[in-house]
Amino acid sequence: MKKRILVANPWIYDFTAYDLWLKPLGLLFIASHLKNAGFEVELLDCLDRSHPGMPDASNRGPKRLREFGCGGYYKEILPRPDCLRNIPRHFGRFGIPLSEVKKDLSQRKPFDVAFITCGMTYWYPGAVLLKEVIKEIWPSCQVVLGGIYPALCPEHAKKWGFDAVIASCDPVQVLQEVGIILESNLQVRTAEEFFSTSPWYSLYKRLFYGVIITSVGCPFHCSYCASRTLWPSFLRRDSTLVVQEIETLYHTFGVRDFAFYDDALLFQAQEGFLQLLEEIIKLDLPLRFHLPNGVHACFLEPQVARMMYRANFKTLRIALETTSPEIQKITGNKVDNRTFESAVASLRRVGFSPQEIEVYLLFGFPGPSSEDYLSSVEYVRRLGLRPRISLYSPVPGSVDFEKLARIYPEIRDEPLLHNKIAYLYYTGQNELYATLQKLCSQPL
Ligand code: B12
Ligand code: SF4
Structure with missing residues (x-):
């Protein structure tokens, strides 16, 4: 039986964040290749503003940008991490509240592998927390980290106990390593081939x-x-x-x-x-x-x-x-x-x-x-x-x-x-x- 795969975009941990046309594009390309190889793939995007568990944002941003599909994220204020304690701004987690993410995931059938992306080096706490949530619900699910954070900070990314960390943006290497984890040949020999498919947008129910x-x-x-x-x-x-x-x-x-x-x-x-x-x-x-x-x-x-x-x-x-x-x-x-x-x-x-x-x-x-x-x-x-x-x-x-x-x-x-x-x-x-x-x- 083909493996069930979750592709996931975690929360943003930051002082400010705004949905300025922000989508996990690399992850959507990977999802497309997994679909083409016959895997059963589902998406969790903690930054999806149309998710039923996403509350309204307190700051919706300028009207002009809202008309173009942008908008604010719900923010949960958190204590500042030690190294940021002297920064006089509210730190927090942006996206669907943790309890809603847990609720959403618990209603799904178990996954064999979860692929988590991380779009900025300093957003890593979101990826780490999501790994923990996934492991809590399905302890045997393999959780793999990829994206810009591990590509730029490989050593740091390897210390959180992910089952695998793919520390490159090179699409051929990425899909080779993904293929090894899934025991499947994903058939991509060049970067051109990787980009000759389209990002799998239909994983979303609604797009702004x-x-x-x-x-x-x-x-x-x-x-x-x-x-x-x-x-x-x-x-x-x-x-x-x-x-x-x-x-x-x-x-x-x-x-x-x-x-x-x-x-x-x-x-x-x-x-x-x-x-x-x-x-x-x-x-x-x-x-x-x-x-x-x-x-x-x-x-x-x-x-x-x-x-x-x-x-x-x-x-x-x-x-x-x-x-x-x-x-x-x-x-x-x-x-x-x-x-x-x-x-x-x-x-x-x-x-x-x-x-x-x-x-x-x-x-x-x-x-x-x-x-x-x-x-x-x-x-x-x-x-x-x-x-x-x-x-x-x-x-x-x-x-x-x-x-x-x-x-x-x-x-x-x-x-x-x-x-x-x-x-x-x-x-x-x-x-x-x-x-x-x-x-x-x-x-x-
Ligand atoms: C588009 C973009 C944006 C967009 C969206 C950001 C996003 N993360 O999606 C916007 C405009 C919002 C943006 C904003 C900023 N950005 Co920007 N942005 C980019 C850009 C140009 C492209 C990213 C991208 O989508 N690439 C295309 C896709 C196909 O690649 P990808 O997602 O990386 O996916 C590949 C791999 O990473 C991998 N992969 C991805 N996910 C996963 C998951 C798994 C499990 C696996 C196995 C593999 C994998 O597979 C793909 C194929 O190889 C990069 C530069 C670059 N060349 O990467 C900078 C970049 C990411 N941004 C950067 C910066 C500095 C910023 C800003 C801080 C700029 C500023 N001063 O305001 C802001 C930050 C906003 C904030 N709130 O803090 C830096 C990174 C900083 C950091 N510390 O991480 C980069 C690298 C540019 C740079 N200056 O060097 N950015
Ligand atoms: S290297 Fe290219 S993408 Fe980066 S800042 Fe310079 S011109 Fe822009």
Whole structure:
């Protein structure tokens, strides 16, 4: 008899969390391969806002984002872990209450194997708790951990007593190890084959939005980012398949909002993104598109901007990070101010309003002075655009992490310190951040 498998997305443990088009995409791809191999698969997503056990959130977030399918999570406030005791913010568990998760699982038939994902290194307490809940209900169920946390912190992830930890993002390796656990050949020889199936969205009963990925990897190697460690080479998915995913989600779930998860969505747009947009426009459906990750200014050419406007992109974020030319160069050379201005001009020319163009500035990373931050914010505002300050957090597998670990060696041993809010207070940069936020919120 084929094994019964649970795929599970655990709670978020954090100071803040918001459903900004957040779905466990890698896990849904794996689920799809398991289904194709004939396994009986069920999903538990502790962050599913449409789950019957999910109470209303106290903070539902801005109306504009709610209209695009986003929303707040229910939060249960918890005592702060010891290493975060001096951070003056409420810490908690976001998602379906623990008692409701236990109730849900106890009503299901036993599983032979549970695959738990973990999307951020510092969210690991959720994965550990979920393993314990599963073991309490079905002691003989094998519980396997995968995702970004074990890929970036393998040693830390191995100490919690999971039956297996798969510490890689490489899809071929991941499915090989999964196959060994399930005593089954999952028949994936290349990363292209892994991505030639679609994430198994029908595991959800209801969807407020869809997340899509057209490529993995990035041609740049910024000092604050782990993209290259996780995905050493660039791979593009077939755009026809991506369009089919969009169409299916629209017809089966009535999904109208789609967010892209790519690291480098616009890279070599002629060979991928532009074809995709052409096919999307041909669909002639009432869809909206969102870019929660900032896109590269250097690839935002006039034709790309024009097609994005026609396809109905609603959330546009360009990654500028800083306006200091020296820091732009030493952190990875992905943008300079002239390139940024010409990307903005392309967007404005085709009809995007200044309110629709958000600009990511990175705060708290090694390098900039307070003057650099202030002048970056002022520069963006002078262009009539709204800066959006993204808080830096040290990411293992990045160049900056190694530098910082010499000053704060504890970040090697405790992923909770990778949390952006923890890091902000830990390094005493919270006051400067508050000043910048105030400046950003002043009328333009
Ligand atoms: C999409 C994305 C987001 C989305 C969704 C996040 C999510 N976790 O799903 C959004 C926009 C919300 C987001 C936000 C942020 N993000 Co982000 N994000 C990404 C991104 C670009 C892609 C993730 C992804 O879905 N990849 C595609 C899928 C297919 O891959 P995958 O899920 O990893 O799955 C593969 C494997 O992991 C494995 N797998 C997955 N699950 C499981 C389970 C089992 C059992 C097994 C066996 C295997 C397995 O199988 C898949 C195939 O190999 C990554 C960068 C990257 N290249 O990974 C950064 C990344 C995860 N983000 C990062 C950061 C820093 C952030 C922010 C803090 C940025 C900020 N300053 O605000 C915020 C955090 C928000 C918060 N509340 O704290 C860091 C990680 C930080 C960390 N300490 O873990 C990354 C790595 C980028 C970086 N800077 O280096 N992010
Ligand atoms: S920050 Fe962006 S451009 Fe830089 S390496 Fe990461 S994904 Fe690529």
